[in-house]
Amino acid sequence: MARIAVDVMGTDQGPAEIVAGAVLAAEAGHDVVLVGREEVVEPDLNAIGADLPVVHAPEVVEMHDHPAKAVRDKPDSSVLTAARLVASHGADALVSAGSTGAAIAAASIVIGRIKGVLRPAIATPIPRPGKPVLLLDAGANLEVRPVHLLQFGVMGAQLAEIVYGIERPRVGLLNIGAERAKGRDVERSAFELLEEAPVNFVGNLEGGDIIGEVADVFVTDGFTGNVALKTIEAAAGLVARLIGRAFERLPEEVLPHIAAPMNEIREVIDPARYGGAHLVGTSASVVICHGSSSRRAIFNAIRLATEGVKGGLIERLEHGLVRS
Amino acid sequence: MARIAVDVMGTDQGPAEIVAGAVLAAEAGHDVVLVGREEVVEPDLNAIGADLPVVHAPEVVEMHDHPAKAVRDKPDSSVLTAARLVASHGADALVSAGSTGAAIAAASIVIGRIKGVLRPAIATPIPRPGKPVLLLDAGANLEVRPVHLLQFGVMGAQLAEIVYGIERPRVGLLNIGAERAKGRDVERSAFELLEEAPVNFVGNLEGGDIIGEVADVFVTDGFTGNVALKTIEAAAGLVARLIGRAFERLPEEVLPHIAAPMNEIREVIDPARYGGAHLVGTSASVVICHGSSSRRAIFNAIRLATEGVKGGLIERLEHGLVRS
Numbered sequence: 001m002a003r004i005a006v007d008v009m010g011t012d013q014g015p016a017e018i019v020a021g022a023v024l025a026a027e028a029g030h031d032v033v034l035v036g037r038e039e040v041v042e043p044d045l046n047a048i049g050a051d052l053p054v055v056h057a058p059e060v061v062e063m064h065d066h067p068a069k070a071v072r073d074k075p076d077s078s079v080l081t082a083a084r085l086v087a088s089h090g091a092d093a094l095v096s097a098g099s100t101g102a103a104i105a106a107a108s109i110v111i112g113r114i115k116g117v118l119r120p121a122i123a124t125p126i127p128r129p130g131k132p133v134l135l136l137d138a139g140a141n142l143e144v145r146p147v148h149l150l151q152f153g154v155m156g157a158q159l160a161e162i163v164y165g166i167e168r169p170r171v172g173l174l175n176i177g178a179e180r181a182k183g184r185d186v187e188r189s190a191f192e193l194l195e196e197a198p199v200n201f202v203g204n205l206e207g208g209d210i211i212g213e214v215a216d217v218f219v220t221d222g223f224t225g226n227v228a229l230k231t232i233e234a235a236a237g238l239v240a241r242l243i244g245r246a247f248e249r250l251p252e253e254v255l256p257h258i259a260a261p262m263n264e265i266r267e268v269i270d271p272a273r274y275g276g277a278h279l280v281g282t283s284a285s286v287v288i289c290h291g292s293s294s295r296r297a298i299f300n301a302i303r304l305a306t307e308g309v310k311g312g313l314i315e316r317l318e319h320g321l322v323r324s
Numbered sequence: 325m326a327r328i329a330v331d332v333m334g335t336d337q338g339p340a341e342i343v344a345g346a347v348l349a350a351e352a353g354h355d356v357v358l359v360g361r362e363e364v365v366e367p368d369l370n371a372i373g374a375d376l377p378v379v380h381a382p383e384v385v386e387m388h389d390h391p392a393k394a395v396r397d398k399p400d401s402s403v404l405t406a407a408r409l410v411a412s413h414g415a416d417a418l419v420s421a422g423s424t425g426a427a428i429a430a431a432s433i434v435i436g437r438i439k440g441v442l443r444p445a446i447a448t449p450i451p452r453p454g455k456p457v458l459l460l461d462a463g464a465n466l467e468v469r470p471v472h473l474l475q476f477g478v479m480g481a482q483l484a485e486i487v488y489g490i491e492r493p494r495v496g497l498l499n500i501g502a503e504r505a506k507g508r509d510v511e512r513s514a515f516e517l518l519e520e521a522p523v524n525f526v527g528n529l530e531g532g533d534i535i536g537e538v539a540d541v542f543v544t545d546g547f548t549g550n551v552a553l554k555t556i557e558a559a560a561g562l563v564a565r566l567i568g569r570a571f572e573r574l575p576e577e578v579l580p581h582i583a584a585p586m587n588e589i590r591e592v593i594d595p596a597r598y599g600g601a602h603l604v605g606t607s608a609s610v611v612i613c614h615g616s617s618s619r620r621a622i623f624n625a626i627r628l629a630t631e632g633v634k635g636g637l638i639e640r641l642e643h644g645l646v647r648s
C-alpha cells in the first residue's frame with residue numbers, strides 16, 4: 001500500500017479545498033494522511049463528515065515566505081513535518097500545494113537525493129490529447145550543466161513509463177532548431193550525452209514541438225522550462241477565452257450544440273487533469289501541486305503519487321540512473 | 325519616401341509568393357525594389373502583369389546553408405545584394421523571408437550596427453487582441469549580458485512607439501516570478517539596469533504574461549525568447565485545431581453561425597498579421613519574415629519596414645540609446 005502524506009497548509013485556496021481533495025482520494029481507495037494545524041483540519045474534515053488520520057503541525061510556510069529561510073525558521077511547519085513523516089517511513093510520498101520553493105527545500109533537506117542524482121528536477125505533465133508530455137526541469141534549477149540535462153532525460157523517461165504508462169518514451173532536448181549544432185554550449189554537450197544514454201533520444205526539438213506528438217519528455221533548464229510551461233498555459237487559455245467570448249454573441253438555439261465540444265476541449269487542456277508534478281531525484285516520491293489547486297487537482301496529485309510508489313519509481317531511478 | 329529592398333529568394337514558399345506580396349504592397353503605394361534572379365523574378369512579375377524594379381542577384385542562400393559560410397561563399401546572393409543596396413542608400417530598408425541567420429549575418433556585415441548598440445536583436449510582434457506585444461530577443465543572441473537586455477528594452481520601446489503606435493510602451497523583463505530577486509544573475513542585474521533606464525519599466529513578468537495585457541515589450545535572451553515564441557504559436561494553434569475538429573461533428577445548420585467568430589479569432593492569432601520582425605540595432609531597418617510567409621505576410625512586412633523608415637526609427641535609436 002502507498003501511504004501519501006498531504007501537506008494541507010499554505011495554499012492559495014485554503015486548507016478546506018485540500019482536505020476535500022484528500023477525502024475524494026480516500027473514498028477512491030487511496031491511503032492518505034493529512035499534515036497541518038489540527039484546529040483547522042479537524043473542523044474541515046467534520047464539515048464533510050469524513051475521518052482521516054491527521055498529523056499536527058503548528059506552523060505554516062506562507063507563499064510569500066523565503067523558501068530556504070522558512071524551512072530554517074519554521075521547523076514545525078506542515079511541509080517539513082510531512083517531509084519528516086516520509087523520511088521516517090511513516091508515509092511513502094509527499095504531496096504539497098504550498099510554496100514550491102519550500103517543498104523543494106524540505107524534500108532536499110529532510111528526504112534527500114537518490115545516490116548519484118546531482119539535481120532533483122520538477123517534471124510537469126502538460127495536458128494534450130491522449131498521454132501528457134513531461135517537461136523537466138520546470139523551475140527547480142535555473143542554470144544547469146550538460147550532465148544535469150542528461151539526468152533529467154533519464155529520470156523523465158522512467159517517470160513517463162512508470163507513472164504515466166508511456167512505453168519507450170521519446171526524449172527530446174528543447175532547443176531553437178533541429179540540427180545538432182544548434183543552441184548554446186550546454187545544449188550541444190547535452191545532445192552528445194543524451195545520444196549515448198539508455199533513453200529513446202529523438203534529438204533537438206523546438207518550443208512548438210512541446211505540445212506536438214514528436215516526444216513524450218522534454219529536457220531543458222529550469223528557467224526555459226518555467227517560461228515555456230507558463231506560456232503554454234496562458235496561450236491555450238487565451239484562445240479558449242477568445243472563443244468563449246466570440247460565442248457569447250451566437251443565437252441562443254446554437255449554444256447547446258457548442259457546449260459539449262467546448263467542455264471536451266476544456267477537459268483536454270485543464271491543468272487539474274494531472275494535479276501535480278513529480279520532483280524527480282529525491283529518495284521518496286514528492287508531488288508538487290499548483291498553489292491554486294482545486295480538490296480535483298489534489299485528488300489527481302494523490303493518484304499520481306500513489307502510481308509512483310506502487311510502480312516502484314524510486315527503486316527504478318536508483319538502479320536506472322547513469323552514474324556520473 | 326521609403327524604398328524597401330525585398331529579398332525574393334531562398335524562402336519555403338518560392339519566389340512567386342514573395343513577388344505577389346511585393347506587388348500587393350506596390351499597389352498600396354509602397355516603394356518596392358525586388359532583389360533576386362532576374363530569370364525567375366521577371367516571369368513571376370509578368371505572370372501577374374505587374375512591373376516593379378528588379379535588381380539581379382545570381383546566387384541564392386538556401387535554408388540549409390550555414391549562415392556565416394553562405395554569406396562568405398555567396399557574395400552575389402540576393403540577401404547580400406539587397407543588404408548592399410541598403411548600405412549604399414539605393415534602398416532604405418531590407419525585407420527578407422529567406423534564412424534568418426543569413427539575413428542577420430548580411431545585415432551585420434554589410435549594413436552594420438548603430439553606434440553604441442552591442443547586439444542587434446530580433447523584435448517579434450506577437451498577435452493579441454489590439455496592439456501586439458513585442459518579444460526581443462527572439463533568437464539572434466542565445467546568451468546575453470545584463471547590458472544587452474537593457475539595450476533590448478530601450479530599442480524595443482522605441483520600436484513599439486514608432487512602428488506599432490504604442491504610447492509609452494510598458495517594458496517587462498521575462499522571468500520566473502515577479503519579485504526582484506527572482507531569476508538568474510543576468511535577470512537580477514538587468515532588473516537594476518532597466519529600473520534606471522529611460523523606459524517605462526514594469527518589472528519582472530512571467531511566461532504567462534506575454535500574451536496578457538500587462539506589458540507591450542518583453543525582454544529576454546534569444547534562447548528563451550525563441551522557445552517562448554514558438555511555444556505560443558503552437559499552443560494557440562493546437563487549441564484552434566482542437567476546436568475546429570470538435571466542431572466538425574456539429575449539425576450542419578449550426579456551422580454558418582460559428583464561421584464568423586472562428587474567422588475573427590483566426591485573424592487575431594494569425595502570424596501573417598504583422599508579417600515580420602524588425603532586427604533592431606542595425607544602421608538601417610531590416611525586417612525578417614518567416615520562411616513560410618504568405619503574400620499577405622510579405623505585404624505586411626513591407627508595411628512595417630515602411631513605418632520604421634517614415635517614423636525615423638533609426639534616427640530615434642541613434643539618439644535614444646543609453647550609451648554604455
